[in-house]
Amino acid sequence: MTMEATLPGHLQELRRGTVVVASLMVLREPGYGYSLLETLSAAGFEVEANTLYPLLRRLEAQGLLTSEWNTDEARPRKFYRTTEAGNAVTDVLVTEWARLNKAITDLDTTTGSRK
Amino acid sequence: MTSLVDRYVHTALRRVPEQQRADIDRELRASIADAVDARVDAGEDRDAAVTATLTELGDPDKLADGYAGRSGYLIGPELYAPWRRLVTTLLTVVLPIVVVALVILDVVDDSSIGDVIGTAVSSTLNIGVNMVFWTTLVFVIVERTGTVKDKLKVSWSLDDLPRYEPSRVPIAQLAAGLVWPALLIAALLWQQFGIGETPVLNPANWSFWWPCLIVLLALQGAYQVWVWRRAAWDRTVTAVNTVLELAFAVPLIWLLNSDRFFNPAFHSFAKVGSESDVEHWLTLLITVVVLVGTAKDIYDTARRGERARRGL
Known part of the structure; x- marks a missing residue:
């Protein structure tokens, strides 16, 4: 198989899960579906609306997000905010991310020095 | 005309649980x-x-599907292997046994050959489709109920590894397998030619059925030697054994239950009790013994073949 055929799959595997971490981090400040989508794509996360919207509800069901309808404006919007539990999970995930990043960097330098 | 957005939202909400609909809609x-x-x-x-x-x-x-948290598949990778194993067992072991039982019942009922073939074909299709359908349905339900699914997860250990040892038939089993057909052939010949009295079994069958059964018994002896030399159990052995067993059992049961088995001129049963009663009970007894014996032998050989194939 050529690299063009396998690369998208590997990238998808690697990116899976990063949207959760990013969403939990962004929503420490309350936000609604479309605003989060915009923030994430501006930050460089490739995420589709049809994955993000159901994901928000799933995280809410897990108690990591809480939501509230804001009807002050002409268009009522559902605002999500990261809960205490959500923050705790985010910290664990971010720590793990940092550990993996360091591990990968270390591997790269050790194998690099052997060359 | 309904707007595109309305049509889209309606379509999506159709398949979302009722209690979430209003909120998701908004x-x-x-x-x-x-x-x-x-x-x-x-x-x-x-x-x-x-x-x-x-x-x-x-x-x-x-x-x-995303909103409802549904998986986009019927049976996931965790349950696929057990599902496949069960369906294979049902179709290759249970289905043949059930079909054979139905065919034997038909033969006992003295049905025409056309009816028997009809029963075989229709029951194979009918029961086979039902087996696959209901098994799949149960697995689909299990896939969607967390606790049962967790319980079904089989933990694997090194003991499950196949052994890959050759499975030679013990010599005693070979001997038994040879002596038994020989005894039956001897008994069949003896009751006709040996006693010098009225034969117990119907002499009319010497025109075809008794010689046919003798040949089949001889073939069973040959089969025992073949399996012993082969020293391996597999689907070929299972198939040959099944054919041999059925070729013997089906005519025998048919002869018994269509009053062609005992010699009508043999009246010594009257010494034991009412002649028709004794014949009736003997017929029933032999039928049951042949049925159970045949089914057990086919099952054992098939099971052994499957185990050997998987290396157990």
Whole structure:
């Protein structure tokens, strides 16, 4: 198989899960579906609306997000905010991310020095 | 005319649990409106913006699956292997046994050969389809109920590894397998020619059925030697054994139950009790013994073949 055929799959595997971490981090400040989508794509996360919207509800069901309808404006919007539990999970995930990043960097330098 | 957005939201909500519908309806509409507004602000025509937004959201059924937390498959990878094993066992072991039992019942009932073939074909299709359908249905339900699924997860250990040892038939089993047909052939010949009295079994069958059964018994002896030399059990052995067993059992049961088995001129049963009673009970007894014995032998050989094939 050529690299063009396998690369998208590997990238998808690697990116899976990063949207959760990013969403939990962004929503420490309350936000609604479309605003989060915009923030994430501006930050460089490739995420589709049809994955993000159901994901928000799933995280809410897990108690990591809480939501509230804001009807002050002409268009009522559902605002999500990261809960205490959500923050705790985010910290664990971010720590793990940092550990993996360091591990990968270390591997790269050790194998690099052997060359 | 209903707007595109209405049609899209309706379609997506159709497949979302009732109690979530109102909330998702509101949220989804707001999200779509936000996206459309953003596109319009960027200079797009409103209709084009709606079309682009909805196209980007994609198949509403998939979106509904996401909202409802449904998996896009019937049986996931965790349950696929047990499902496949069970369906294979049902179709290759249980189905043949059931079909054979039905065919034997038909033969006992003295049905025509056409009816027997009809029973075989229709029951194979009918029962086979039912087996696969109901098994799959149960697995689909289990896939969607967490606790049962966790219990079904089989933990694997090194003891499950196949042994791959050759399975030679013990010499004692070979001897038994040879002596038994020989004894039956001897008994069959003896009661006709040896006693010098009225034979117990119907002499009319010497025109075809008794010689046929003798040949089959001889073949069973040959089969025992063949299996012993082969020293391996597999599907070929299972198939040969099944054919041999059935070729013997089916005519025998038919002869018994169509009053062609005992010699009508043999009256010594009257010494034991009412002649028709004794014949009736003997017929029943032999039928049951042959049925059970045949079924057990076919099952044992098939099971052994399957185990050997998997290396157990």
